Amino acid sequence: MDATSHSFRKMNGLGNDFVVIDRRTDGLALPIDTVRAIADRATGIGCDQLIALDPSSEADVFMRIWNADGGEVAACGNAARCVAAVVATELGRPTVTIETKDQVLGAYAGADGAVTIDMGEPRLRWDEIPLAEEFHDTSGIELQAGPIDAPVMHSPGVVSMGNPHAIFFVEDVDVIKLDLIGSMLERHPLFPERANISIAQVLSPAHLLLRTWERGVGLTRACGTAACASAVAAVRRGLTDRKVTVTLPGGDLAIEWREDDGHVLMTGPYALDFEGTLPGEVFDTGEAQGV
Template sequence: MTGMTHHFLKMNGLGNDFVVLDLRREPLALTDALARAIANRETGIGCDQLITIEEPRNGGDAFMGIRNQDGGTVEACGNAARCIGKLILEETGKDAVIIETLGGNTVATRADAENIAVDMGEPRLKWNEIPLSEEFQDTRGIELEVGPLGNPIMHSPGVVNVGNPHAVFFVDDVDAIELDRIGPMLEHHPLFPERANISVAEVISPTHLKIRTWERGVGLTKACGTAACASTVAAIRRRKTERRITVSLPGGDLTVEWREADNHIYMTGAAALDYEGEIDPAKLLAGAA
């Protein structure tokens, strides 16, 4: 591996940033340690997620692999789907492309000159699909509290799987919640056997939701596309918003629609290429040692 370099792209969706490696053109034995070294913001390139573009496995246009900062493989990432969708749309010249992930297929299209729309598929709402370690008949609000007994800071999150597990707490003010302190505890709560992404959501109006997210394996993030989708579904199930809304995240806004016609979630937002370069995996691993 010494002396071998690999081309990378640095991309972002609303500040949720990615290092993208195209393994179709440059194969690479990607280990957890190497993923962590690339994602390290001090000694590596730095990113929320490391994304790989691979040959399709089930008839799509490309397979998207996703690894978090901790090196762990995850099933879905909405912001990355828009970024990879943008690349594959440009590469193929098609009007719509299928991006395969471990969490299912995502269809990407051009919404306009700046924005990419992705069909995130149907949400999974049953307790064993999320999954939870205990059975709950109603996942619109499960029994989980944070704070003093009888006077919790937040409680009764809606739980949704949109390719990965999410818990969404509705609060009066998302900025008043110490998510950097509470998030790690909830991510690893025994109720979530595969851990969970934790969001706090504030209803601004029936067409506007504001959220902040502690992302599983990453931490606080400027934007999490799947959290925007999960929060929209959770809000609609609790009759707090309409079916097509604006979701404001620290990094910017997304448009999310949970369509009644086909039960699919559609997310629209920006996808940007920041820069590109070369990495030397051996040097990165040595620097992270």
């Protein structure tokens, strides 16, 4: 490996996939165009998110996250499980901490391959999510898709898990054209930072079926923060218990919104797909708009 190349891990959580680059020793610059080039599924490695591991003075590692379109975001639950597994192996202990742009996450990597992340408390105030206008009750806001007199879906619950989510509860997730509706609603003026758009179907008080359009990515096989947000939104509407299984196209996550401290716990698997080396020319693309 020459001086300008860099190793990476390709990992996934339920099919939500990542390129993970460790830059704790070299501070490698990652301009926006480089992020896009790596994430490109036709000409790059291909991923939903690019993850960088940085040094942290507050936790065992700092996790930075970019969506495939090059936009940096503050949260990714599935990536947190992958990072927790890597760091736990390095440190030789199951309990680790991960710093993100806005909080420190606790994690436990079990011997069975499942990882639990304490995602902290959901943010429910309109200005914390954020929304562009005030809503007193964010468990169901005034927003719909489709004709005014016969909307396809309406009144989503909105929640931030470090990133904004709008969750529409529907009778059948399979009849909703989420690829069309999600791309439209992601950039709705109500969401100044854009939003992840999900449709959820209640199968029982302990089971949700979920599909998500992820901002800056598109349809995804799994979104950990969306699973957390949907569970919170369902509890607020009286639709489920505080412990639920959330079934996504890529598999199941166990979500608990604890009553005693308000924290959301997410448990699920991770996988290391392969390891490789990125050539130096990848890092010479674009303007240095990221770090």
